Amino acid sequence: MTGVPPSLYLGVSVALFLLGLIGVMIRRNPLMLLLAVELLLNAANVALVGFSRYWGNTDGHIFALVVMVVAAAEVVVGLGLVVAVFRNRLRLDVDEMSTMKG
Amino acid sequence: MGERITFAVAAAAALISAGLVITLKSAFRAAVSLIVTLISVAVLFLIQSAQFVAAIQVIVYAGAIVVLFLFVIAYLGERRVEETVDPLGRMHVFGWLTALGLGGFAALAIANSRLPGLRDDPRKVGNIGGPEAIGQTFLNHQLVAFEATSLVLLVAAVGAVVLAKRAGGAGVGR
Amino acid sequence: METNLGWIVLALPLAGALILSLWPGEPPKAVTRAVGVGSVFLAFVLTAVVFAGMLGDDPSSRSHVDGLWEWITVGDLRVDLAIQIDPLSVLMMLVITGVGFLIHLYSTEYMAHSAGYRRFFAEMNFFVFSMLLLVQAANFVFLIVGWAFVGLASYLLIGFDYDRPAAVAAAKKAFVINVIGDVGMVIAAWLIMREVGSLDYGAVLSAAPGAFGDSGVADAVALLLFVGAAAKSAQVPLHTWLPDAMEGPTPVSALIHAATMVTAGVYLVVRTHALYEIAPVAGDVVAVVGGVTLLMAATIAVAQVDIKRVLAWSTVSQIGYMIMGAGLGAYAGAMFHFLTHAFFKALLFLAAGIVIHALAGEQSMDRMGGLNRYLRFAYFAIAVGCLAIAGIPGLSGFFSKDEILAVALEAGTLGIVLWVMGTVAAALTAFYMFRLLFRTFHATEPEGGYAHTPHPSGWAMNVPVAILAVLAAIGGWLQVPGGWHAISDWLAPVLADVPEPLEATTRGEWITSLVTSGLALVAIGAAWKIFGRDDTRRRALARRFAGPRPVLEEAYLFDEVYEQTVVQPGRDLADAMLTGVEPRGVQGIVVAAATTVRDAAVGMRALQTGLVRTYVFAVAAGAVVVAVVIALVR
Numbered sequence: 001m002t003g004v005p006p007s008l009y010l011g012v013s014v015a016l017f018l019l020g021l022i023g024v025m026i027r028r029n030p031l032m033l034l035l036a037v038e039l040l041l042n043a044a045n046v047a048l049v050g051f052s053r054y055w056g057n058t059d060g061h062i063f064a065l066v067v068m069v070v071a072a073a074e075v076v077v078g079l080g081l082v083v084a085v086f087r088n089r090l091r092l093d094v095d096e097m098s099t100m101k102g
Numbered sequence: 103m104g105e106r107i108t109f110a111v112a113a114a115a116a117l118i119s120a121g122l123v124i125t126l127k128s129a130f131r132a133a134v135s136l137i138v139t140l141i142s143v144a145v146l147f148l149i150q151s152a153q154f155v156a157a158i159q160v161i162v163y164a165g166a167i168v169v170l171f172l173f174v175i176a177y178l179g180e181r182r183v184e185e186t187v188d189p190l191g192r193m194h195v196f197g198w199l200t201a202l203g204l205g206g207f208a209a210l211a212i213a214n215s216r217l218p219g220l221r222d223d224p225r226k227v228g229n230i231g232g233p234e235a236i237g238q239t240f241l242n243h244q245l246v247a248f249e250a251t252s253l254v255l256l257v258a259a260v261g262a263v264v265l266a267k268r269a270g271g272a273g274v275g276r
Numbered sequence: 277m278e279t280n281l282g283w284i285v286l287a288l289p290l291a292g293a294l295i296l297s298l299w300p301g302e303p304p305k306a307v308t309r310a311v312g313v314g315s316v317f318l319a320f321v322l323t324a325v326v327f328a329g330m331l332g333d334d335p336s337s338r339s340h341v342d343g344l345w346e347w348i349t350v351g352d353l354r355v356d357l358a359i360q361i362d363p364l365s366v367l368m369m370l371v372i373t374g375v376g377f378l379i380h381l382y383s384t385e386y387m388a389h390s391a392g393y394r395r396f397f398a399e400m401n402f403f404v405f406s407m408l409l410l411v412q413a414a415n416f417v418f419l420i421v422g423w424a425f426v427g428l429a430s431y432l433l434i435g436f437d438y439d440r441p442a443a444v445a446a447a448k449k450a451f452v453i454n455v456i457g458d459v460g461m462v463i464a465a466w467l468i469m470r471e472v473g474s475l476d477y478g479a480v481l482s483a484a485p486g487a488f489g490d491s492g493v494a495d496a497v498a499l500l501l502f503v504g505a506a507a508k509s510a511q512v513p514l515h516t517w518l519p520d521a522m523e524g525p526t527p528v529s530a531l532i533h534a535a536t537m538v539t540a541g542v543y544l545v546v547r548t549h550a551l552y553e554i555a556p557v558a559g560d561v562v563a564v565v566g567g568v569t570l571l572m573a574a575t576i577a578v579a580q581v582d583i584k585r586v587l588a589w590s591t592v593s594q595i596g597y598m599i600m601g602a603g604l605g606a607y608a609g610a611m612f613h614f615l616t617h618a619f620f621k622a623l624l625f626l627a628a629g630i631v632i633h634a635l636a637g638e639q640s641m642d643r644m645g646g647l648n649r650y651l652r653f654a655y656f657a658i659a660v661g662c663l664a665i666a667g668i669p670g671l672s673g674f675f676s677k678d679e680i681l682a683v684a685l686e687a688g689t690l691g692i693v694l695w696v697m698g699t700v701a702a703a704l705t706a707f708y709m710f711r712l713l714f715r716t717f718h719a720t721e722p723e724g725g726y727a728h729t730p731h732p733s734g735w736a737m738n739v740p741v742a743i744l745a746v747l748a749a750i751g752g753w754l755q756v757p758g759g760w761h762a763i764s765d766w767l768a769p770v771l772a773d774v775p776e777p778l779e780a781t782t783r784g785e786w787i788t789s790l791v792t793s794g795l796a797l798v799a800i801g802a803a804w805k806i807f808g809r810d811d812t813r814r815r816a817l818a819r820r821f822a823g824p825r826p827v828l829e830e831a832y833l834f835d836e837v838y839e840q841t842v843v844q845p846g847r848d849l850a851d852a853m854l855t856g857v858e859p860r861g862v863q864g865i866v867v868a869a870a871t872t873v874r875d876a877a878v879g880m881r882a883l884q885t886g887l888v889r890t891y892v893f894a895v896a897a898g899a900v901v902v903a904v905v906i907a908l909v910r
Contacts, residue, residue: 002103002105002106002223003105003106003223003224004105004106004109004149004224005220005221005222005223005224006219006220006221006224007212007213007215007220007221008109008113009146009150010208010212011209011212012113012116012117012146014205014208014209014212015117015120015205016116016117016120016139016143018201018202018204018205019117019120019121019123019124020120020124021200021201021204021892021896022124022197022198022201023123023124024889024892025193025194025197025200025201025889025892025893025896026124026194026197026889027124028889029129031129031133031171031174031175031178032124032129032132033888034171035123035124035129035132035133035136035171036123036124038136038140038163038167039120039123039124039136039139042139042140042143042163045143045147045155045159046143046146046147049146049147049150049152049155050150052150052152052230052231053150053151053152053224053227053230054217054219054220054224054225056225056227056228056230057230057239058230058231058235058236058238058239059239059243059244061152061154061155061230061231061235061236061239062236062239062240062244062247064152064155065155065158065236065251066247066251068158068159068162068163069251069254069255070251070254071163071167072162072166072167072255072258073254073255073257073258074258075167075170075171076170076258076259076261076262077258077261077262077265079170079171079174080261080262080265080266081265082174082178083174083177083178083265083266084265084266086178094887094888094889095887095889097886097888098885098886098887193889193890193893196893196897197893197896200893200896200897200900201896203900203903204896204899204900204903207900207903207904207907210907
């Protein structure tokens with residue numbers, strides 16, 4: 001036993017994911033929300049790369065790169081929204097952005 | 103043995119800094135912690151022969167995205183993003199419980215998985231993470247996904263411009 | 277060649293109607309005139325070309341059928357979009373487009389003050405198209421389409437002045453009664469389809485003698501078709517709509533409710549004569565209905581005061597003659613009377629229209645009288661029309677009406693009875709028509725003067741009336757007993773399959789002619805005595821007949837009876853449904869469904885907090901639940 005079994009990488013991925021999930025649930029600052037979402041995406045990437053190595057092909061890497069692209073797009077739009085909310089002098093609190101409730 | 107040590111250090115750094123990301127009061131510090139997480143994850147990629155993805159992780163994630171975060175935080179000012187007492191405080195408990203439940207089930211799933219060799223030493227793999235392999239796969243097998251990502255980026259760029267324009271048009275950015 | 281021209285004839289008025297309807301904004305009146313009148317005139321010219329071409333053909337090869345495309349195919353049944361050009365349809369087409377053109381021309385002046393100028397011509401063109409479709413159709417499906425279209429055109433034009441409640445009510449009544457006929461025709465078409473397996477005229481009529489198992493089915497088909505014919509041609513008991521239809525503008529009454537549409541029933545009976553030949557009961561029913569109608573309508577016309585209603589009842593009566601003739605088997609005679617009637621009744625309506633136009637819409641004969649000093653042209657025109665319809669020897673009505681009556685004389689006991697009824701009605705016809713003439717143009721001016729100073733009409737109204745007056749005078753010479761038989765010869769190819777055609781004998785024709793002309797002259801003399809000079813005799817007579825007069829004025833109370841037996845129960849039923857069933861049944865179910873959904877939604881709304889974090893929690897908790905379920909199931 002010299003290497004690291006894939007299951008440990010999956011464990012790291014799960015731990016990262018749970019931390020991100022908790023972050024999304026307990027933070028109200030939209031910036032913190034976006035940071036926590038980055039954690040979620042990274043957790044997924046760790047799992048993808050881990051399985052890519054397990055199967056010995058490149059598809060997982062491709063998937064991880066696509067996830068990064070999506071993350072970039074999401075951050076651009078998300079931060080744009082944050083700035084737009086800020087410019088309209090609203091409080092930066094996701095709980096305040098609830099006008100679409102029933 | 104080298105992989106094990108690297109893995110232990112990188113995984114510990116990633117989890118500790120991720121914990122800081124979600125707990126630190128200051129958004130600025132949280133963003134800096136995120137950089138640590140991302141670089142640690144990049145190290146994890148590197149030891150799994152994902153050189154190209156690791157490089158992109160550092161360049162795009164740590165280099166571009168987090169810088170964008172820091173820029174916005176600096177633009178808005180530290181004070182405005184302070185948080186007050188959470189009216190949904192009681193929900194935190196359930197949130198943690200749910201997370202623990204999910205984690206427990208994930209651990210069970212990994213421990214009981216029937217995939218061969220999941221809990222053993224990894225097999226030797228060839229060069230699966232170099233730029234050439236990535237390029238071959240992207241352009242030979244995943245061309246649609248490639249084009250779709252460019253479309254996603256285009257839409258996001260247009261959306262960001264529209265958002266910026268509309269916010270300015272509202273007459274608040276004097 | 278004939279059928280190609282036939283398609284064009286059919287398309288021209290349709291194009292006119294479409295152009296006038298779709299023209300953006302209000303087209304200039306000159307355009308409306310050019311399109312509305314021009315399309316019908318061109319159709320007439322082309323019909324004349326077809327007619328001339330067929331004259332040169334051998335009589336046996338004058339029937340042409342042409343299908344544009346397959347319209348309906350269901351199992352073995354195949355219905356084509358097809359027209360049939362044969363002597364019968366060409367005769368109808370000539371009258372529809374010819375008289376139609378004259379009436380369109382007349383309307384350009386008559387309707388000049390109407391706000392709906394464009395609408396009027398669009399609807400008139402649509403009517404001409406529908407009527408052409410009706411007579412050109414080569415199968416029963418197409419016939420029913422045209423049949424329904426003319427009903428629609430009639431509805432639209434009766435209700436032309438849609439701001440007058442009376443006009444709207446009359447339009448509705450005409451439409452509803454016509455739909456009764458449509459239903460009869462549809463059922464008849466279904467029976468034919470079941471028995472023969474085809475709806476083409478050619479197949480059905482040539483197969484008719486053997487195709488219907490027993491005469492009971494043939495009788496049923498023929499009677500159901502006659503329900504349609506009776507509704508369209510205003511025969512008892514479905515006649516009540518036609519007098520009310522006089523609410524429409526006078527040119528409409530002339531074209532639709534005198535010259536063409538109301539004779540569609542006669543056309544139908546003649547077209548499907550093969551069915552009536554093998555359905556003796558139906559033929560007799562048709563003849564009796566025609567006889568009853570012609571006598572009844574003639575008696576009603578005597579007591580009417582409204583000038584157009586006199587003409588309307590006269591139309592009912594004259595169509596009664598045609599229906600009677602067709603029922604007895606005198607098909608050529610019926611079509612001959614259709615032709616002459618189209619001339620003299622259109623003439624009478626149009627000339628009456630001049631009077632009405634001159635008096636700014638006044639239609640009551642109580643407000644007329646002594647008009648011959650102001651409206652000499654209309655006076656002469658109506659005089660010609662009256663002489664023609666009264667059956668004065670030499671004019672058209674004499675020849676055509678007497679031919680039907682002379683044939684009736686040969687049709688056994690029933691024929692004799694019908695002959696008596698027809699002869700009496702002929703005398704009444706002469707009486708009420710000259711009553712109209714004398715009360716309008718002779719007698720004395722009404723107390724209090726006219727509603728409007730009478731003014732003479734322009735050329736656009738006079739020319740059609742003059743042409744029709746000439747036709748009404750000489751049209752009868754097409755067919756002279758003992759001389760020549762242009763109409764019978766022309767229709768001979770269509771009627772060739774009649775096994776034993778009824779022929780009038782010379783003796784019968786002499787008897788009929790002498791009796792009817794003598795009675796007509798007596799009736800005219802009586803009318804002159806009573807109505808010619810002043811009001812005293814008329815008023816004395818009205819007092820003496822104070823009892824029966826209201827019955828005649830109200831047309832034997834048919835409307836009243838229908839109101840009590842059909843309309844009022846229907847209204848009661850609707851009221852009961854409205855107050856009893858609807859609020860609890862229909863409305864109740866709808867309201868209950870809506871309330872349930874709304875209450876459920878109010879409950880569900882609590883879940884929509886709008887807080888993103890609760891949604892995230894819900895997703896995560898859901899994942900846990902799914903995981904637990906999977907773990908337990910395994």
